[in-house]
Amino acid sequence: MSGTGIIWFRADLRLVDNTALLAAREQCENLVAVYLPTPMQWHEHHVAPIQVDLIHRRLAVLKDLLADLNIPLVVREVADFSDVPLAITQLAGESGAHSVFCNKQYENDEQLRDKNVKNALSPLNIQFHCFDDSCIVNPGDVVTQAGEAFKVFTPFRKAWLSYLYRAGLQVQPPPAKVDSNALMTLSDGDIPTFTYPKVNSIDWPVDEEAIRQRLLTFCETKVALYHQQRDIPSIDGTSCLSPYLATGCLSARQCLSVLLNYAPNCLISPDSGGFAWLNELVWREFYRHLLVAYPKLGRNQPFVSWTNNVLWRESDEYLQAWQQGRTGYPIVDAAMRQLKATGWMHNRLRMITASFLTKDLLIDWRAGERWFMSHLIDGDFASNNGGWQWAASTGTDAQPYFRVFNPTTQGERFDPKGEFIRTWVHELKDVPDKYIHTPHLWPEAARNNDPVLFDSPVCLDYPLPIVDHKAARVCTIEVFRIAKEMADRI
């Protein structure tokens, strides 16, 4: 252990269970931490301003936590990834660092960025150490008997669990305090403002205690009901931990560790809430593993190649109606308005709205992927891409293309009384339950004759359904069938 090292934070904004940070502390006597905001790159990647705000707030917390360990945090904005090598080499020069430590990000541009940093450091004799950290089981460690990546979730989960059983789960403690405070002079003042649109993320606490408590409370009191409640958007039945996983405020290992502590039956009891939540953690791993195994997923390409032949509809009008929550399908519109207003959307609704965009409006899933990414506080490339390709029937283990969600039925099943709809679509607040999912069928006569409703505004302002689901479904399935047939002929 000697000399100074740089710990470079990216999507791992925590001290606990941070592989690179721990390795850096073990190998170096002194440490300097750095975060490099890249607004142009974020813009190109459609990173949501609300997520950037969460990161900004979290950095202030991180800075204090690091200061307690005598580790200064340097935050220096650069434009995009191409400026990163210079920023890192400069900091190495200023601090006299001989090594740089970080945790891998699996997306293409991020991989390329790291390669360029490594190449820039190498002639200066500065070591670059990049660790697998963001998954519980590292990409490449779970493969079929033929040595290939799994393409189907269930066998993946099985192999993933058996690997985990062999390897065990370890949650690493935070690093020990650095002895000398000599480098603390490198520390800037407050975290500088980022050159990025400002959207307030204040509803999501970023202090250590609050995040930890959210995980504990969920596993202690809510996870048991997770499988029954998670599909009901009017119930607060999900963990709401995704923003913290996406930014690395929390590690997936921490989540699993707490889950196993409070709900050990999650491994053996398929009917338990714990099992269902564990599945969600494994889906996160599945999509990351796939991204590593199939780099084309990171290049805007569908997994199933023939779906390149699908003739998506070019319609700004439809796309905007979907984005703004004015499709005339209440559950879709409520969900899209929730996303726009809060930066978050319930998972069931992500499926419903994704199915609606791709199957009812026949709009390219990539337009939806982009919109979600640019508005979600928990935007994560692999999960977002995986989810969209699943809904659009273009991905691994995706739903078959002839399976199309019925937005009305989905609304009736998961928001039977329209509680969620009424929260977000105010035009419909007075529509009786019976017509809440089909307000266009609410008879004129009923509106006028019902004395209770006499003084109530009717849903004049609410759009009629922009497409007829039944007809749209038939049309989409045919377009997919033709696309496949075209590929089969070659």
Add this chain to the structure above:
DNA sequence: TGGACCTTTGT
């Protein structure tokens, strides 16, 4: 290699 199995369904 044949057969079991497949997140989230529609009709």
Add this chain to the structure above:
DNA sequence: CAAAGGTCC
């Protein structure tokens, strides 16, 4: 209960 297949052992 179908299903316009595919994956995995």
